[in-house]
Amino acid sequence: MCSELISKSYQGLIAGFQQVTLAIERMLNGVFSQKYNPFYYHGALPNFFLWVLFVSGLLLFAYYNPTLEGAYPSIEYITKHIPSGNLFRALHRYAADGMMIFVLLHFFRVWFTDRYREYRILPWITGVILISVLFLAGLTGYMLIWDSSSVALTYMTVNFLEHLPVFGHSLAELLMGGSIVTDFTLARYLFLHLGIPSLMLFLLWWHYLRITRPVTNAPFVLNLLMFGGLLFVCGLLPIGMDAPPDLAAPGTTIEVDWLYMLPHGLLTNGLSPEMAWIILLGIPLGMLLLPYIQRKQYTGQFAQVVDENCTGCQLCYHDCPYEAITMVDRDDDTKFKRLAVVDSGRCANCGLCVGACAFKAIEIPRMTTDLVLKEIKLVLAES
Amino acid sequence: MSPIVQTLKVSLALIIALLGLVALYQMLMAEVSTGHDYTNYFKWSLATGAVFLASGAALTILDKEDTLITPFDEEKKK
Numbered sequence: 001m002c003s004e005l006i007s008k009s010y011q012g013l014i015a016g017f018q019q020v021t022l023a024i025e026r027m028l029n030g031v032f033s034q035k036y037n038p039f040y041y042h043g044a045l046p047n048f049f050l051w052v053l054f055v056s057g058l059l060l061f062a063y064y065n066p067t068l069e070g071a072y073p074s075i076e077y078i079t080k081h082i083p084s085g086n087l088f089r090a091l092h093r094y095a096a097d098g099m100m101i102f103v104l105l106h107f108f109r110v111w112f113t114d115r116y117r118e119y120r121i122l123p124w125i126t127g128v129i130l131i132s133v134l135f136l137a138g139l140t141g142y143m144l145i146w147d148s149s150s151v152a153l154t155y156m157t158v159n160f161l162e163h164l165p166v167f168g169h170s171l172a173e174l175l176m177g178g179s180i181v182t183d184f185t186l187a188r189y190l191f192l193h194l195g196i197p198s199l200m201l202f203l204l205w206w207h208y209l210r211i212t213r214p215v216t217n218a219p220f221v222l223n224l225l226m227f228g229g230l231l232f233v234c235g236l237l238p239i240g241m242d243a244p245p246d247l248a249a250p251g252t253t254i255e256v257d258w259l260y261m262l263p264h265g266l267l268t269n270g271l272s273p274e275m276a277w278i279i280l281l282g283i284p285l286g287m288l289l290l291p292y293i294q295r296k297q298y299t300g301q302f303a304q305v306v307d308e309n310c311t312g313c314q315l316c317y318h319d320c321p322y323e324a325i326t327m328v329d330r331d332d333d334t335k336f337k338r339l340a341v342v343d344s345g346r347c348a349n350c351g352l353c354v355g356a357c358a359f360k361a362i363e364i365p366r367m368t369t370d371l372v373l374k375e376i377k378l379v380l381a382e383s
Numbered sequence: 384m385s386p387i388v389q390t391l392k393v394s395l396a397l398i399i400a401l402l403g404l405v406a407l408y409q410m411l412m413a414e415v416s417t418g419h420d421y422t423n424y425f426k427w428s429l430a431t432g433a434v435f436l437a438s439g440a441a442l443t444i445l446d447k448e449d450t451l452i453t454p455f456d457e458e459k460k461k
Binding site: 032033035036084086087090221222224225227228229230231232233234235236238 | 431437446
């Protein structure tokens with residue numbers, strides 16, 4: 001009774017969010033037209049920002065010195081003495097923000113429009129991991145500047161990590177490259193900041209693996225608008241540097257960027273570290289479990305092979321965009337050597353295999369070939 | 384594609400190419416000049432951003448030709 005009430009309230013809430021999302025999309029259609037509506041490219045636009053991050057990051061990496069003595073002066077040198085160096089810094093910073101914002105938009109849109117369950121589980125799971133990875137890359141980016149704020153952020157993060165039972169201390173040492181802040185700390189930050197995006201490329205490939213014809217690039221006009229917006233923001237809100245680091249008297253307050261510093265923000269607002277850990281781990285864990293908690297919409301309604309009609313011709317196998325059909329050897333009395341088998345977890349219930357089959361050997365229970373033919377005849381008779 | 388859209392796209396390509404060349408020149412110069420303070424990038428960043436935003440807005444308004452048309456839609460159009 002109680003679980004039913006919770007389920008109904010949840011469904012109602014999501015339906016409400018879905019209405020709002022679709023209303024915003026319709027409104028943006030009026031401004032941008034359907035062709036350039038950024039809401040239709042929230043999955044592709046983060047890739048544009050990723051390119052900006054790679055290019056601007058390359059320049060910053062070329063001049064960055066990951067040592068306690070050298071990090072701050074190298075950032076200062078990039079800022080003041082490299083032509084457009086500070087612009088590259090600003091581009092790097094705001095492109096990361098742009099990427100995170102569009103990734104979150106993508107995430108909420110997929111969630112609210114119920115596109116994360118059944119055969120879409122893999123993109124959802126990898127997507128949640130990608131957001132976590134992006135979060136960590138952003139956090140280490142702030143630490144690499146190594147000004148007074150970065151030092152305060154380092155100590156705050158280490159303190160927070162120490163509060164995690166069992167693994168906390170090891171994680172803190174892993175982050176710092178030892179038990180105290182040394183040159184290894186910045187090398188470790190740099191490794192995490194560069195290694196994580198490399199992992200991101202692999203995760204992105206995995207993210208797209210099960211998506212049919214994924215849209216990975218937004219139209220040129222949208223990319224132009226985004227780049228123009230980036231340059232405009234860089235000019236409007238230039239980034240600077242805080243005071244040089246003082247390890248003897250590190251600061252205790254930081255300016256919280258909620259996109260990458262959720263636990264720090266919670267701690268700054270008076271929440272206990274334990275509670276912050278519960279929230280930090282609870283959100284991604286809940287999101288990972290969400291598709292499994294939600295009930296299946298079409299239980300048992302995936303494509304089903306009629307064994308006696310299957311000739312093993314592989315037409316359905318080649319046509320299935322979700323790779324839900326495999327061909328197996330058959331050892332029954334028929335003259336055919338192969339049999340199509342449907343993986344229910346991958347089947348999207350789209351019916352393409354039914355259209356591909358010339359032998360009525362594969363059917364969607366809610367839409368059998370006979371039912372479809374009957375409907376076509378009815379429509380033709382009416383017209 | 385209308386002539387205005389085409390002109391806009393060609394102009395944009397030229398601006399982007401020019402910016403690329405300027406950026407390349409500046410990077411090469413970075414190795415030989417150390418005395419200059421390059422912190423003041425705001426104005427040209429704002430201006431370039433505004434040009435790109437305006438061009439993007441113009442293209443959004445002018446270039447509404449649907450490229451996602453299917454063969455079926457094309458047949459219907461004819």
